[in-house]
Amino acid sequence: METGLFSGSVHIGIIYHPPQNYPLYIRSVPTENELKFHYTVHTSLDVVDEKISAMGKAMVDQRELYLGLLYPTEDYKVYGYVTNSKVKFVMVVDSSNTALRDNEIRSMFRKLHNSYTDIMCNPFYNPGDRIHSRAFDNMVNSMMMQVC
């Protein structure tokens, strides 16, 4: 992917449910400065944790999975999404990328969630294993193509 053609970068992380909280899948476009975004995805879990615990148990069934903007920084925005099984999806996009509104982000998360569900339905996938799936990679690729 040539970064020159696109106006920004997107980073996607899928994090396994607590107490483990390790990344199941993490991907950055472009790949330079990848480490920094690993840190960003990791630190965003602080806010996700806080939001989940604030929601409490009562609302667990009818709650909104999309957590919205987790926190803004100077250069990028971090969005979060939590499935009912507490698997977390985190997306980091450039602050300058104004094309991405809340609705687009929301539908991207929904797409990710659907693909993740497909992976979970695979009887040969062991929940908790790092995701190595070509279909999933392709989906993420095409999604990133669209937004970058």
Next chain:
Amino acid sequence: MMYAGCVLQLLFVRHQFKIAFFSELKQDTQNALKNYRTAYNLVHELRAHETNMLEIKTMAGFINYKICRLCFQHNTPLDAIAQFRKHIDLCKKKIGSAELAFEHAAWMSKQFQAFGDLFDEAIKLGLTAIQTQNPGFYYQQAAYYAQERKQLASMLCNHDSSVVYPNPDPLETQTGVLDFYGQRPWRQGTLSFDLSDPEKEKMGILSLQLKERNVLHSELIITLLSNAVAQFKKYKCPRMKSHLMVQMGEEYYFAKDYAKALKLLDYVMCEYRSEGWWTLLTSILTTALKCSYLMAQIKDYITYSLELLGRASTLKDDQKSRIEKNLIKVLMNESPDPEPDCDAAAVKASQKLWSDRVSLAGSNVFTIEVQDFIPFVQCKAKFLAPSFHVDVPVQFDIYLRADCPHPIRFSKLCISFNNQDYNQYCVVEEAYQKSDILEQSSQGTMCLVPGKTRKFTFKFVAKTEDVGKKIEITSVDLILGSESGRCVILNWRGGGGDAASSQEALQAARSFKRRPKLPDNEVHWDSLAIQASTMIISRVPNISVQLRHEPPALTNEMYCLVVTIESHEETVAKDVKLTAGLKPGQDANLTQKTQVTLRGTDTCDDSFPALLPDIPVGDLQPGEKLEKPIYIRCGTVGARMFLVYVSYLINTTVEGKEILCKCHRDETVTIETVFPFDVAIKFVSTKLEHLDRVFADIPFLLMTDILSASPWPLTIVTSQLQLSASMTSVDQLESYVENVVLQTGESASECFCLRCPPVTNSGGVATGCYIISWKRSSPVESVPVVRTVITLPHVIVESIPLHVKADLPSFGRVRESLPVRYHLQNKTNLVQDVEVSMEPSDAFMFSGLKQIRLRILPGTQQEVLYNFYPLMAGYQQLPSLHINLLRFPNFTNQLLRRFIPTHIFVKPQGRQADENSIAAA
């Protein structure tokens, strides 16, 4: 015009600022804010050019600071934040001179820092911040710009050392101070955008660049980061805090303060490790390894190398290979190659340190606890069974596996146990390879091949005193290197495993994946489970213990339980001991209501114990059989568990070692205790009618009914009625059930005629007790007779004023006279007036007084005589006697009916022959 407008605009800003400042002095903060805001807007209307950019930014910064401060003061923090955002957005791109870009970064950093300070101050005065909006973010951003400043400075200020600071100093002014903030000292008072003197300009920039070189950037960055850390700690952002600490550590590394860097990195490493973020962990470890190399900290260097070679490291194989080679060098007491991208001067210094270390004798043994990180050697210990009998050798396997790119040799593997006596048997050493290793005696024993699981099997004979105890592996030590070079002891507490292994085991256990088949002697690492402890249990006993008895037990009998012990041992079973009785740990009441004895001939009392411990039985020859009867007395019904425990000593050999084993066999049996019989007691009148109370001095009957509930035949040896003092018997009290044998469900009844003298109290009167002496009809041995005492119920005694007794034949005959005499007995101390009347009956004619009134003196009796003449045959109602006591209106005919018969059988007047036949019947 242009100049004038420009100057005017400058004055507008100045004017507004002054008004605002004056309002602030007047404490009119609202107006001050308004004017500052106007001033701020005016600043940005100024025409900006490279020459006045610094001045504009400086002024904007000042005014922005004032506005934000006032907003916080007005408790409108959102306004403050909005103003600051606007300020940053407007100024972010106003870099000014590209050659002095670091100045802009420094200014940006300062803006964020100042805002962070204002925010923090407001919080101290009562403002509440939240996780996603707290001063920490501003300090973090300030640190980020400080880092950028450092980068820009290193790019723009890398002048050759031959470049000297210009003279005269262009930064000096005549007065020593600037006329206005943000102006260039060499361009004071010039409003023109044109550069009048390019040479002077160049000198000025050079002097600023050279000055920047002396700034301690790292110190600034670290201060800002640590400010941010303090904030994020407060607002529940542990991961953000860790990230900033990593950055601090890295900054310390750049500042060449390796000790501090290592301290910080080491502190946060475990957080990333425990959450399994391997890329981040690897990056931190790489920096830490550099630090430890540059300080020549051998132990740290080895520790980080171990983990960077491990499976959690995301390094490429060439990097791993380089690190492993360095590690091997360190083990051989040589200096490792320098880490890449290190400062050349620092490398030089560290090489000196390393060579010093090499020449230094002693302290070359390093013990590294590997449990808490993820080293490249994995270890799992596994006892072959969860328990071992003391007469078989204890066996266990140690599995080792290396994840490094090249094979690695080790010099020793030793295992420690909670009982240290076993340690000596479980060592693998290069020096003598035969020792106790069972397999793997080939040459490659002491070498771990990457990706291959290596198994070492050990066995030893447990000590007899450890029977019943747990043998635990307390640690596994793998020694890399040698005593001659450097020695690294990898120490696993317990049976191996490391920081990641429990999660891996969980994943492996869940997995449905089919594992490929491996050769017989190889195993899948993931399928191995650690088993770090085993129990030593006593030798399997080779004797049989059998129990013979006839359940259920009957209450209070001496129940016989015959224990048969038979030895199947090859040698003499010595010191055989028998423990028998109630199994401990049951209801405490059972202990008091159960007695056990060896002698069945005499009844035991409550002082006997419920459990007879360690009855010596002597020695048992091979094949010998021994019988021992145990007698149990159970005082209450219900189920009880009894324990029969036989222990003995025997000599045996294990692996050529003779040991004296203690063996035991136990049997438990649950015995139900039941009542042998039910006894029913009834009081009836002489007419065999049920009595709920008896009348004083009037005879009544006591009926006992013994119903056998025992499944075994019972022999009633005798029975006895013991009357209380208030009861007297009418006739001889002798047992009618002596030597009666009762089968299940059969019953034996007795009947006693009693009388109760009048009593003064109105309550019940004790009757006495009924004693049954009984035993099983077929006891195992001669057992004593059991006396069961049944307390008879109390009876209510009532006195009556008049007792009427009828004297009449047992039957009548049609048309034959039937004389009847009624005795009226006065039971009171009073003279009784009695009205007697006779009601006629259809079946009888009668002669006598139909109605009479008489008077009976105390204690005496009167007789009334009637002659009945039956008219009909059959069971006929007699003419009924009515008595009316004038003094006792309660004395009713109902009561009277109890004493006198109401019916009689009347025989027909048959022929002579018939009469005979009836008489015969």
